[in-house]
Amino acid sequence: MGPVREGPKRWLVTLGTYSFAATITLGALATVAALVTVRKERLCINLSFGLSALASLMGLLTSISVFLEGSMSFEFTAIPFLGPFAVVIDPLAALFLAAISIVALAASIYSLGYVQQFIGRYSIAKFCALFPLFLVSMVMVVASSNVFLFLVFWELMSLSSYLLVAYEHEEEGAASAAWLYLVMAHLGTACIASCLLYLSLMAGSLDFHQISLYAGQGMTELARSGAFLLALIGFGAKAGIVPLHVWLPQAHPSAPSNVSALMSGVMVKLAVYMLIRTAFQFLHVDLMWWGLLTLFVGSLTALLGVLYAIAEKDIKRALAFSTVENVGIIFIALGAAMVFYAQGMMQIAALALVACLLHVLFHSLFKSLLFLGAGAVVHATGTKDMERMGGLGKGMRYTSILFFIGVLSISAIPPFNGFISEWLIFQSLLLSYSIHDVTVNLLMAIALGMLALTGALAAACFVRIFGSVFLARPRSEAAKHPRESHRSLLLAMSILAGLCLATGVLAAQIIPMVDQASTDVIGVSIAGQLTDGWVLEVDGGEVSSVSPILLAGLLGLMIPFAFILVRSWGGRTPRVKGKTWDCGTPLGPRNEYTPTGHSQPILRVFNPFLRGESSLSSDPTSSPYSRRGMTYSSSIPRLFETYLYEPVARTILGVARRASIIQTGSVQRYLAYIFAALILLLLVFR
Template sequence: MISLAAILLCSVSLFATAALAVCIARSKQATKLTYGLSFCLSAIAFAAAIGALVTMASPDAISTLVLPIGLPWLGSHFRLDALSAFFLTVVNFGGMLSSLYALGYGRHEHAPHRVLPFFPAFVAGMNLVILADDAFTFLMSWEFMSLASWALVMAHHRDTGNRKAGYLYIVMASFGTLTLLLAFGLLAGPDGNYSFTTMRAADHAPLTSGLVLVLLLIGTGSKAGLVPLHVWLPRAHPAAPSHVSALMSGVMTKVAVYGFIRVVFDLLGAPAWWFGIIVLAIGGITAVLGILHALMESDLKRLLAYSTIENIGVIFVSLGLALAFKANGMGLAAALALTAALFHVLNHSFFKSLLFFGAGAMLTATGERDIEKLGGLIHRMPVTAVFFLAGCIAISALPPFNSFVSEWLTFQAVLQSPALPQWGSKLLVPAVGGLLALAAALGAACFVKVFGVTFLGRPRSVLVERATEVDRFSLAAMSVLAFLCLAAGILPGVVIDTLAPLTLSLIGERMPVQTDIPWLSIVPIAEARSSYNGLLVFLFILFSASFTAYLVHRFGSRCIRRAPAWDCGFPLSSPATQYTASSFAQPIRRVFGTLIFRARDRVNMPPPGDLRPARFALEMHDHIWEGLYLPIVGAVGFAAEKLNYLQFLTIRRYLSLVFLTLVLLLLVLALWT
């Protein structure tokens, strides 16, 4: 109860900080005061949440609180259990480090009064979503979170692209909230029991459960970035300031994951076996399409946003496996898959925040986020380069960093699929495992491209040549995240055991205790099947790299030899002769481009003796945007034009329309009951 009250008080204090920021937004101390208070309040909420998570060894260890606000007959219900404590840890840790980063980054914001009031409100809204224990409080907090983040996306509203991104975001957010409203209406039933406690105890019909699952996938999937509901994400996340982008991509998408887990694993009851099939298929497609789009991008923040879509796909693949195993009574395998999903939630919040912080640092130092115009930053921003490299290794799922462990656990869960009794599951799970392997390989290629083109080579512009290292607040935030990416990969057993109360409460089973295994190894199922030791892998890499460096320096030539880099026999000084992001992605584009992007290259090569320059043009299409959303936009415009005459009806016709609508609604209610 103490932790629950502390987090609620911190949320209220964050709202008060937002109100204070409105009053002082144009003063010189507004940035320091707003982000400083946000940092302190997020740190207190983080300490309370992680304290609750560590002490909740029993799944029955929950705290509840009812406040006399909200609907008169319902009030506002709040609940802190193992699941909410974990996600509150993710949210408040992300809010804390984003606030720390913004203490330095925010000084470069040219319109801070458009950002400061909404940042603490955004963090508070995410906290309230996770604490909510009734449908009304959940949806109100969800909408507040969406509106606050929309205002942050629109901070630079004079940019036409940002205005379009904000409009698309608010439309998709409203549509997602509508589907969540319908889902909670089905769970509440005709009696209107909107408390989660009542929904949890109710017996839901199979048809109702299936409809709720579909509505949840649309409602939470539109916020998380599931394909085909992802179209707003690569437009809105880059439009926001970088510390807000880190919160939206690294944290807000996890609030959507929380909403899905809370309803499907907690409120909905026992799942049907085909629940896992749907979630698995959507997750696998999302992972591959997300990383393919990221590979084709040269805008750094858009690339990172597309990469978020890929990681959300990985998380939902694990959740689909957990549903399939749970439906078939395979408790240990379900616990393994759910642990992998939750572990990846934590990992993604670490490395994606780190990468967006790094992108913000580069944007501050150079004014560019197009990686085709960067290069050579490792010499001008060496500390940022090290931290960004750590994030690139982590997101590429390479050992000994954290993402390798969570994706390895996912593959271990995939290997349990032959025990599933349904042939559909037996065939689909290995296929999705292949998609995950493809996404992992493409992800590594993507971030080799990002780091190589951005930090290596020669500067491609004058601004990049003049770049300098960023402030100490930004570097401190990045250093903490880089360290945690490595620590979670070296000591994964600690994280797995900390997640055990969550799987116990949702699955009724947990993975074996990992911290008791010698040498800090982890054994998901049994030693005879597989095991992994992040510490030994780290020590081996450290020793082999150090020993190789020693041998080179000890026995190699001591002479320093410098010569122009080989450039096909023409060592030109122009940076344009370097490898570019587009050229790096070209082989992959030619493999997948025709099917996924309908890509077409147009090359105009003048004949010998013609002095005209050669021309290259690339045409790519987004099938989902052009095939799904543009027709919807056209249909809505057509319908709005045809219904425009309703504005000019007479009083008599208006009353008739209202009467007919009332009769129709009463008929629907009568049929429902």
């Protein structure tokens, strides 16, 4: 073990290698510690999550050392006949490792306070053992540079997260959500395994480096496309693209919130990570329609994801649908990068990939922040239903401010980070005018339109979420006396909120790092052209620019300045507390707008996509002119489940039932079947 690089900063490389080893060791130790301290629950929590937090810090250190000093790699032999397993952390892997580490660090700190609520209800040791296992398997997924190793850890990641989703098994729907997740995850893994094993068969090696060198050579266009489609379906199922997203809004909300943060923030991104490797490094994206397909699927996913998010009343499920939306946005950028790459426009491809990777990184920050915030809110009120919340901002002031930063980031309000990646994605899509192919242009224009629509709807969605959870008056007993979150929860959220602002303001300083990762893939560096440290510039004939740092500085300086100026202008005027204007009716929870009411106009306009149904009924004995006992109900059907998955499931079950006729249970008959099969095989393979 140990790298063979010589150089002035060799100690840094050594440090990177050791800190990587430390990440894995500490993670494993955390699992062991949890299993050893089963009976002492508080000690178990502190040990396990303390060690996980340390492991995450070490992971962060590893990726920093890779960004400063270049890739690190080592090999080890575990199973003799499979050859040595390579572990390589190149800048692309380091970027995802950084995302995992930051989110895992916050989630671990958060868990110190959060997991205490499970004491006496569920097995603490089980959670404390699975959490680090999930963390380590994710770290190893990005570090593996060998198909076998990758598949093992990919599977471990799926299984450990499955167990974590099913953790609160007494909650309604948790078990079925976990089951659906397991089925979809394995459907995906089947596609991924066939794709990767086929590629390694073609390359004659399980090693990623060998595959990237030789796999493409012996394959026909058809075979390459088939492999790409398998990868798109397999990784798409994990990432949650429409129509393979059905498990995501079930499984992510069912898991405890610290796990939801890891799943939505990081795990879905690992599918993007491996799709980038497969498409660019193994298959060398030589056909443009791959990119166009990805772009199209991404646009559809983004729009449908946000529409379902707007319709959702369950806070965590709304966030999960918003993850679907953001995966869509990531796929739009990825698809654009693939189109430009296939066209040989490497500079623009690099721009689109940088935008894609930035959105991956930023989304992992703000989405995990939002999930952690949602966890705090759910813990304080005991409900996930936003209808029954309201007014929590008063009792949970700090939680509300931190959640608000996440809301601003995901709504792409400048200078928060979501805006930067959205700006870059728009810019890279606009540069598609340099492709002289009307079909491509029109598809890119449609993606532009969908992305613009998605952005506006996402803002509407998060106004609704923040407004109905934290603002106005409580709408139920449960929300009346919320307690501020535990210190560890606030600390964890503060880390992520601080990073949401910092990565937005200092985008020009982050981009060179992300550019290293994209250079790895595309082969062209764009950071030098894109930024000089102050402004981001894109050249499409004339220069377009944005300066996040100056913009943030202006906004940050002028708002307090205006505050002081205006307050002192014309003397200090009195500010009196008064009642909200109530039109003479007593103020109560019924005067407020509910989340359902808030989104009703938008849902009505977009109903052709959603096919929602609503009904209004009243007490039949009341006068038709002044009705009493009114009941309003609305529902959004699960279109994909009803029209796609259920028919397929029915068909499979039907075929299975037919086939069960031959299963009589008689041993003699089974022996006859074996004999017949043998004869048949001998006839066929003479």
